[in-house]
Amino acid sequence: MAKISGRLGFKDGWFSETEAMWPGQKFSLALEGFSEEKSVLFAEKSDFQSIVVFRSAQYGNVLVLDGVIQLTEKDEFSFHEMMTHLPLFSHPDPKSVLIVGGGDGGVLREVCRHNCVEKVTLVDIDPMVLAVSRKFLSTATSFDDARVTIVHQDAAEFLADGVEGTYDVIIADTSDPMGPAESLFQPDFYESMHASLKEGGIVCAQCECMWIHLNMISDVFACCADIFDAVAYASTMVPSYPCGQIGFLLAGKGPDIILRSPCRTPSFQSHLKWYNPSVHRASFVLPQFVEDRLAPYTQTYLEDEEESDTMECFFSRCKLPSFLGNIFATHDSTLQTVGNGDRTE
């Protein structure tokens, strides 16, 4: 494995993300002591991607893959708690869990908090990500849990080779659809995940930023509304991700699944810093401009109705759009002229 020469993104004591997928904006973190020499803990190229870990001044250790921040020790909990506990607490009794990607161990840590889970399989194509995370991230803690099996393989191939109807929950903790995660944003992959779920199973997949990639999110939803019985978008805040926001696609196999409301509550609530049952419900309440775009595809929850989770599912015919190839072409323009302030009441 070659050392990375001319490390991308470091300059004058700061690390700045490359901004190919979010042009025109850039987030930067100060290095501890503003010193590249002292703060860069690891920088090599694996068979799949460049991997960098550095100590930041305010965000703890930071994992960077192909120039993009994957996690910081300071704020990773808002992502990993939500990505894990949204599907697991929406399922009445998850026993078998598959994690796609997730080599940094954050989702694994949260899954292992659930005593009902009997078996966790983590499929990450790149063993170096796991090795580096174990060594440098205080947040990567559960790789040695007796319930865990680790597989290094392309997850799309892994699922195609597997037995259908195996998992209660699949969590797709992927990087962005460039580089090794590209195959994990194809419609075929959502079909594979659907086939691999047991009846009553739930998928939760990283689903990008509503401010930048709403066209892509909408395409993914149109596609998954065809494949699954219910889909919904949940949102969380992560300061070190573009725009400070990232969303999740939740999708259920079976007619009676409620995604927007937990059916169990955490006995380990005192260990959580972000998730609680109210946060679960609130994360599915979307800003009006997002609601307007996703409403045709997502599980609608009429919160003003009586206690029961009344819902309707909409299906849209969808020609499995090649949304991946269109990411850059269809760069969203949320920038619109705002109403002229006319009194419209």
Add this chain to the structure above:
Amino acid sequence: MAKISGRLGFKDGWFSETEAMWPGQKFSLALEGFSEEKSVLFAEKSDFQSIVVFRSAQYGNVLVLDGVIQLTEKDEFSFHEMMTHLPLFSHPDPKSVLIVGGGDGGVLREVCRHNCVEKVTLVDIDPMVLAVSRKFLSTATSFDDARVTIVHQDAAEFLADGVEGTYDVIIADTSDPMGPAESLFQPDFYESMHASLKEGGIVCAQCECMWIHLNMISDVFACCADIFDAVAYASTMVPSYPCGQIGFLLAGKGPDIILRSPCRTPSFQSHLKWYNPSVHRASFVLPQFVEDRLAPYTQTYLEDEEESDTMECFFSRCKLPSFLGNIFATHDSTLQTVGNGDRTE
């Protein structure tokens, strides 16, 4: 008014915020055409602060005061809709509204959508901010509404000189507590706002970022829980603000005020891009680490109880802490070692 020499923050076709109040992290926006010459529309020093407007590549025109982004045309709606409609839709019949600061016109635009409002007073110390906003921001639209009175004065003095019990709603749309807005973060100012409200009145004040300034937010809440009958924290997302998150202090004068749930609904919903009644309620659902810190002071809303907005108010004795002076000394450390992944269920 002097031109600004050596304009702060521009380099190589990008604008970067100065990061005094959020050390170790930096947000940058590309200039349109990566050209400082073509994209900087205005850069002068007023009697109170430096004022810059530039055209960005992706975020429309951007207003910068003393090196800090105040708004971009792309994302301002998530801030201004929430800051305005949270207090106005929590009030049964707001007729008289005071806007403190808000010279960019965003809050004013949203207030003017409410037909029930009969009089709006906007007090901004700096006339140049209004002039520049009218000229360069497409989002600044309602300065000429017949109901609007504009006053250029320090808002703390304005309120001290005013008649008590005048306003139904006061919105404090201030910049950060450095420079001209400093007096607007003092306990005395919250006392003045309380005195200036009618019985049943509501204040909504800009209240910083939970990821960076939770100690300060907690101090403000302890202070306001003594002054007002109810306080609550609401959160929204703004990509161009630090960490992509900013919060609001909502505070009510009178025992029966419900802050967390609207008592009216927008007849102009189709003109809104962020706010709706569900978003109103969800914005008060806080991540566990914020809930833990603010729970002693804020209006608790038992959402699992029956329809009525059951609530309890807690009061904390508070010695009017000098939280302003402590911003930097008490820099929050949300960075904690995460649980070790032990099975705790």
